[in-house]
Amino acid sequence: xxxxxxxxxxxxxxxxxxxxxxxxxxxxxxxxxxxxxxxxxxxxxxxxxxxxxxxxxxxxxxxxxxxxxxxxxxxxxxxxxxxxxxxxxxxxxxxxxxxxxxxxxxxxxxxxxxxxxxxxxxxxxxxxxxxxxxxxxxxxxxxxxxxxxxxxxxxxxxxxxxxxxxxxxxxxxxxxxxxxxxxxxxxxxxxxxxxxxxxxxxxxxxxxxxxxxxxxxxxxxxxxxxxxxxxxxxxxxxxxxxxxxxxxxxxxxxxxxxxxxxxxxxxxxxxxxxxxxxxxxxxxxxxxxxxxxxxxxxxxxxxxxxxxxxxxxxxxxxxxxxxxxxxxxxxxxxxxxxxxxxxxxxxxxxxxxxxxxxxxxxxxxxxxxxxxxxxxxxxxxxxxxxxxxxxxxxxxxxxxxxxxxxxxxxxxxxxxxxxxxxxxxxxxxxxxxxxxxxxxxxxxxxxxxxxxxxxxxxxxxxxxxxxxxx
Amino acid sequence: xxxxxxxxxxxxxxxxxxxxxxxxxxxxxxxxxxxxxxxxxxxxxxxxxxxxxxxxxxxxxxxxxxxxxxxxxxxxxxxxxxxxxxxxxxxxxxxxxxxxxxxxxxxxxxxxxxxxxxxxxxxxxxxxxxxxxxxxxxxxxxxxxxxxxxxxxxxxxxxxxxxxxxxxxxxxxxxxxxxxxxxxxxxxxxxxxxxxxxxxxxxxxxxxxxxxxxxxxxxxxxxxxxxxxxxxxxxxxxxxxxxxxxxxxxxxxxxxxxxxxxxxxxxxxxxxxxxxxxxxxxxxxxxxxxxx
Numbered sequence: 001x002x003x004x005x006x007x008x009x010x011x012x013x014x015x016x017x018x019x020x021x022x023x024x025x026x027x028x029x030x031x032x033x034x035x036x037x038x039x040x041x042x043x044x045x046x047x048x049x050x051x052x053x054x055x056x057x058x059x060x061x062x063x064x065x066x067x068x069x070x071x072x073x074x075x076x077x078x079x080x081x082x083x084x085x086x087x088x089x090x091x092x093x094x095x096x097x098x099x100x101x102x103x104x105x106x107x108x109x110x111x112x113x114x115x116x117x118x119x120x121x122x123x124x125x126x127x128x129x130x131x132x133x134x135x136x137x138x139x140x141x142x143x144x145x146x147x148x149x150x151x152x153x154x155x156x157x158x159x160x161x162x163x164x165x166x167x168x169x170x171x172x173x174x175x176x177x178x179x180x181x182x183x184x185x186x187x188x189x190x191x192x193x194x195x196x197x198x199x200x201x202x203x204x205x206x207x208x209x210x211x212x213x214x215x216x217x218x219x220x221x222x223x224x225x226x227x228x229x230x231x232x233x234x235x236x237x238x239x240x241x242x243x244x245x246x247x248x249x250x251x252x253x254x255x256x257x258x259x260x261x262x263x264x265x266x267x268x269x270x271x272x273x274x275x276x277x278x279x280x281x282x283x284x285x286x287x288x289x290x291x292x293x294x295x296x297x298x299x300x301x302x303x304x305x306x307x308x309x310x311x312x313x314x315x316x317x318x319x320x321x322x323x324x325x326x327x328x329x330x331x332x333x334x335x336x337x338x339x340x341x342x343x344x345x346x347x348x349x350x351x352x353x354x355x356x357x358x359x360x361x362x363x364x365x366x367x368x369x370x371x372x373x374x375x376x377x378x379x380x381x382x383x384x385x386x387x388x389x390x391x392x393x394x395x396x397x398x399x400x401x402x403x404x405x406x407x408x409x410x411x412x413x414x415x416x417x418x419x420x421x422x423x424x425x426x427x428x429x430x431x432x433x434x435x436x437x438x439x440x441x442x443x444x445x446x447x448x449x450x451x452x453x454x455x456x457x458x459x460x461x462x463x464x465x466x467x468x469x470x
Numbered sequence: 471x472x473x474x475x476x477x478x479x480x481x482x483x484x485x486x487x488x489x490x491x492x493x494x495x496x497x498x499x500x501x502x503x504x505x506x507x508x509x510x511x512x513x514x515x516x517x518x519x520x521x522x523x524x525x526x527x528x529x530x531x532x533x534x535x536x537x538x539x540x541x542x543x544x545x546x547x548x549x550x551x552x553x554x555x556x557x558x559x560x561x562x563x564x565x566x567x568x569x570x571x572x573x574x575x576x577x578x579x580x581x582x583x584x585x586x587x588x589x590x591x592x593x594x595x596x597x598x599x600x601x602x603x604x605x606x607x608x609x610x611x612x613x614x615x616x617x618x619x620x621x622x623x624x625x626x627x628x629x630x631x632x633x634x635x636x637x638x639x640x641x642x643x644x645x646x647x648x649x650x651x652x653x654x655x656x657x658x659x660x661x662x663x664x665x666x667x668x669x670x671x672x673x674x675x676x677x678x679x680x681x682x683x684x685x686x687x688x689x690x691x692x693x694x695x696x697x698x699x700x701x702x703x704x705x706x707x708x709x710x711x712x713x714x715x716x717x718x719x720x721x722x723x724x725x726x727x728x729x730x731x732x733x734x735x736x737x738x739x740x741x742x743x744x745x746x747x748x749x750x751x752x753x754x755x756x757x758x759x760x761x762x
Contacts, residue, residue, distance in 0.1 A: 074706070075720045077550070099704045100717050107701060110610075114617040118704070290530050299525040311722040318723075319524035380721065 139171035163423030174346025199328035245333035257466035340421035520731035570632035579643030682750030
C-alpha cells in the first residue's frame with residue numbers, strides 16, 4: 001500500500017488517540033454491574049499494614065456503615081448466614097461478606113501485601129504461621145485481655161489456646177475454630193472376623209502390631225490382597241503424633257532452632273513404621289496403594305485401619321461403606337500417654353483491617369456463640385471449640401446424621417477432653433526445614449532404601465539451617 | 471527358432487499383495503487409533519467417574535461402568551452451589567474477551583502488515599519479545615496495578631487486557647494479512663476508501679479463518695482460565711466455572727465425583743464450539759502457517 005495512505009502526522013494522531021483512550025479506560029469508574037461489594041479496606045490501603053490501633057473502650061462499633069470481608073470455608077452456607085444475620089441484628093450498620101477459602105493460604109498473603117486481604121481470616125498451622133511471620137496478623141492479646149473473662153479463656157482447649165501464640169513474635173494469631181484431631185478409623189467386621197475385639201480406650205502400640213499381622217490377607221500365590229493398615233508417615237506433621245507416642249519430639253520445646261528428630265525415641269517411632277512397611281509389609285507401602293487416601297483404602301477394603309483427621313468422618317457418614325466402622329484414639333506407646341495431635345484452626349484478623357473493633361466483635365461472635373460453634377461442629381463431625389459445649393456435640397451430630405454410632409463419636413471427645421493432646425511443633429524456618437525433611441522421610445518410608453539412621457545427618461542440617469542468620 | 475510375438479508370455483507387472491500395499495495405511499491407522507484411545511481415556515474416566523458412587527471413584531484399575539448411577543454427583547452441586555451463575559460469569563468474561571481480542575489484535579496486526587512508519591519493524595520485534603516474558607514475571611506488578619485501580623474482585627482485570635492486543639494474535643494475524651495482496655488496498659483506496667475502511671471493509675472480511683483461530687483460542691483460553699480469576703476474584707458469586715470447580719472440593723473430601731460431573735458439564739460448551747468451528751480453525755492455522 002502506498003505510504004501516502006497514512007502520513008506520519010496522522011499516525012501520531014492515531015497513536016495519541018489510542019493512548020488517551022487506554023488511559024481513559026483505565027481510569028474509568030467501576031461499572032456497577034461487576035463491582036465488588038463495598039469493603040472496609042479502601043483501595044488506597046495498599047501498603048503493608050501499619051500497626052492497627054486497638055480501641056481502648058469496650059468495643060462498640062460506631063454507627064457508620066462498615067463492610068467486613070470474612071474468609072471462611074465453603075460448604076457451610078447455613079452457618080455463614082446464621083453468623084451474618086446474628087451480627088447484622090446486633091450491628092445493623094455492619095455488613096459481613098463471606099469469601100470462600102482455598103486450601104493454600106498463599107493467595108491471602110498476596111492480598112495482604114497488596115492491601116486487599118479480607119478482614120477476618122480463617123487459618124490453621126501453616127497459613128497462620130506464614131501470615132504471622134510477615135507481620136500481617138493482628139495481635140489479639142490486648143483485645144483478649146480487655147474483653148474476655150478468665151472463664152471464657154479457660155473454656156478453650158488449653159493446647160489450642162496456647163498453640164495460638166506465635167513462638168517468636170508472641171502475638172495471639174486467632175481464636176480457636178475447632179480442634180482437628182488425628183483418629184484411627186477401622187473396619188469392625190474385619191476385626192471380628194480376625195477374632196480381634198473392638199479397639200478400646202488405652203489400646204497399645206503392641207496391640208496395634210499384633211493386630212496388623214493378623215489382618216493381612218493373601219491370595220493363593222502369596223500376594224497381599226489386604227494390608228492391616230496404612231500410615232501417613234511421609235507427612236511430617238502427622239508423624240509428630242507418633243514421635244509423641246514413643247516419647248520423642250521433632251523440635252526442642254525450649255529452642256525452636258534445635259532439631260531433636262534424631263533422639264532415640266523419635267527414631268524408635270520411625271523404625272517401628274519402617275519395619276512394618278518394608279520388613280513385614282503389614283502396613284501398606286505408599287506405592288502399593290497408588291498413594292490413595294487412607295479413608296478410600298479403608299472403604300475399598302484394601303486396609304482395615306487407617307489414621308485420619310476427625311473431619312474425614314463426614315465422608316463416611318455421608319457415603320456409608322459396606323461395613324460397620326468405628327474410630328479409636330491413637331494407641332498408647334512407650335510414653336505411656338494417651339497422645340493426641342491437634343491443629344490450631346482459628347479465626348484471626350488481618351493487621352491491615354480498617355475496622356479492627358468491628359472485626360474483633362465479629363470474631364467474638366464466631367468463637368463464643370454456642371449455636372454457631374455447635375452447628376459447625378455437627379456439620380463437620382469435629383468437636384466444638386470450647387469445653388463447655390462438648391456435651392452437646394453428640395446430640396447435634398445425631399440430629400444431622402441419625403445413623404451415627406457412639407463408638408464413632410465418643411473416642412474423639414474423650415481424647416480432646418482427657419488425652420495428652422499436643423499441637424504441631426514448628427521450626428523457626430518451617431518451609432525450608434520441610435524441604436530438607438520431606439526427602440529423607442520419603443526415602444525411608446516411600447522408597448524404602450534408606451535406614452532410619454539417615455535422619456541423624458538431616459537433623460544436624462535442620463538445626464544448622466534454623467540457626468543460620470539471614 | 472523364431473517365435474511369434476503372440477507366443478511370448480505376456481509381460482506381467484508385479485503387484486505387491488494387497489496386504490503389503492495396505493500395510494503403511496494400516497500402521498498409521500493403528501497408531502492413530504492407539505493415540506486416540508490414549509487421549510480419550512481421561513475423558514472417559516471423567517465421564518464414568520461423574521456417575522460413580524464415592525468409594526468406586528479411586529479404585530485401581532478403574533471401574534469403567536459404575537455399579538450404580540450416582541445422580542447426586544450432578545444434582546448436589548447444582549443444588550448447593552451457584553453453578554449456573556458460574557457459567558453465566560464465564561460466558562460474560564469470555565464473550566468480552568473474544569470481542570476485545572479480535573478487535574484490538576486485528577487493528578494492531580493491520581498496522582504492522584499494511585502501514586509504513588518509522589520504527590515499525592523494531593516495534594514489531596519489541597512486541598514479539600513480550601512473548602518471551604513469562605506471565606509469572608509480570609503477575610505481581612500487574613496485580614498491584616489493578617489493586618491500586620480498585621479492580622480486584624471485578625471482571626475488569628480479566629477483560630480489559632484483551633482490548634490491548636495480544637502479541638501472539640498480532641503475529642498470527644499479521645502473517646495472515648501479509649498473504650492478502652495489497653492490490654485490494656490500492657483498488658479500495660482509488661475508490662475513496664479510508665485506511666480504516668480498508669481494514670474494516672476489505673481485509674477483516676477476508677481473514678475470517680484467522681479470526682476464527684483467534685476467537686477459538688481466546689474462547690478456550692478464557693473458558694479454562696483458572697489462575698487469573700483465582701487471584702482477582704474473591705466472591706463466590708463472581709467466579710467463572712473453572713474456579714468454581716476448585717471450590718466444589720470440601721475441606722476434607724475432594725468430592726471427586728461431583729467435581730468430575732461439573733467438569734464434564736463445563737467442557738460441553740468447549741466441545742460444541744470446537745466441533746462447530748474446527749473447519750475454520752484448521753484452515754486458519756494452515757493458511758497462517760502457525761501451529762499451536
